[in-house]
Amino acid sequence: MMRAESPSMSSGVTSSSPRADPSSVDATSRPAPDTALAQGVSPPRDLPGRVMGVEGFVLIERTGNVLAFNTQATLHFGIPAPTRLEHGRLPGCEWVRADGTPLPPHETPLERAFAGEPVDATVWEVLRPDGTRAFLRGTAVPVQGGDGQVAAVLLRTHGVEAPPGAVLEASRLLAEAGALLGESVDAESQLELLLKLLVPTLGDGALLILKPPGEPVRVVASLHADEGRHGLLRELLQRYPPDPSMPGGLPEVFVSGAVGRLCIMSEEHVAAIAQDTEHARLMREVGPHGCLSVPLGARGSILGALMLLRSNVLHAFDAEEERFLSELAHRTALYLENARLLREAREAVRQRDEFLGIASHELKTPLTPLSLKVQLLQKQVVVLAREGKPVPTERVAETLDVVQRQVRRLSRLVDNLLDVSRITAGRLRLELEELDLASVAAEILYRFAPAAAQHGTELELDAPVPVVGRWDRLRLEQVVTNLVSNALKYGAGHPVVLSVEGQGPLARLTVRDHGIGIEPQDLARIFERFERAVSDRHYGGLGLGLYITRQIVEAFGGKVGATSVPGQGSTFLLELPRGDIPEEWLIAHAAPGPTSD
Incomplete structure (x- = not known):
């Protein structure tokens, strides 16, 4: 730490009162700050850093008795x-240097003053008991x-803002981080470079942890x-990834978005979160660290956390560092969120282009034979008309x-597209009536x-008894039609069995x-929009049938799923709540139970 000597002071400041033995000074004769000024104590020089608040005032006897300690000094x-003070502390x-290391006892302002040296400093840094750091000018x-020896020390302090250099350093780091994050849209490739701005400038280590909603x-x-x-840290994280379900294993930042502080990873903390002896060994070898974790928050959601580690536990993270790290984390979260939105937009464009290609192919498929048949019929009609012959009824009937x-195929394709539009807009309407699911299944099979x-x-069809419920007939028929159509398409000529x-x-x-x-990896996605488990070149379709089925079933309050063994077929199971129907229907139309001989 830099210190400046007062150029106008000699070995000490002589009190204007008669010389007396230091032991004769008691609390009842504590001089007020104005009295101290009258005794010849000059005010602090105009040093860098804007003064904040009123003056702190402390008067301490050589013996350690505290004669004055005003309210501002406590702040x-x-x-x-x-x-009373012991050993001038x-x-x-702790009086600390700019790098966070504590000053040796003989270099502290109090000990130097007790040694007879007037101490004047640009900025003193003090680590408080709560772990925060104060910048003081005094x-x-x-x-x-009376014996010519130092009887007491007068300590006067003013709180000041963080040194201008610290503000400039934070601004520079934020500017560099912004330039770095703006270089590429590949979000995660820039994150380790981002940490290099923090290490070792602000800490000995850093982690960036992501936890997007619904993801590990x-x-x-x-x-x-x-x-x-660094190698040990990588090994630790690879072998024992963070587990949010383990108490104490992750900071509160993931739950509430609050800033988390850990003064030091003590042996008790290691023992509490270690999964086994090897886990504990790696944590100990990485070293005891203090930790400051801030949330990666953007647009109302917590994406993860930025964690800064510091091995010098005497140099605790202060409020300015917390503000800086929070601002950096916010900018990083926005960068990650924007990168995600860009990826999703690109994927949406890709899916749109793919869908338009498939849709155009699917729409052309029925249009081609339709156009050819109509053209052929038209030519035949023209030729027969010229020859004065009648048009054969059977030929017209075949063409029609x-x-x-x-036309029916085209209508189904267009209906599917309209249904997707209605579902997306939340306009899927249901007109409920009492229906027998077994009868609907039989009609669809017919x-x-x-x-x-x-x-x-x-x-x-295996439907021994009626199964009545309140559903929308048109939508229920659409669901059963989609499932049967899907089974026929991929059933390869083998039997298709329906049971109700x-x-x-x-x-x-x-x-x-x-x-x-x-x-197995395709089972979850086949109910999504424009998805198939097979190539559209071999089986065609828009990839909308099962998606529409799931949306209708969920609108009924039910669920649909599938199980399958490759090469042996698939089973689709649909469960629907039967709605508000008379209780006797549930009993009278229940499936028959086993009979006893």
């Missing part, structure tokens, strides 16, 4: 007024007793100033049948019978095929 040093306080002046905790960047500990099939016969597929049963307030529909099946 400056963060301690109540003591009655203020209770719980003087420590020796007061001579990930340490995306870590750094330690010591190369050996093809036209009708292709409609699919000709198509199933063409593919050599047998359709079976009631289980109290629930109705269950099962559609089972024996086709190609679905890979």
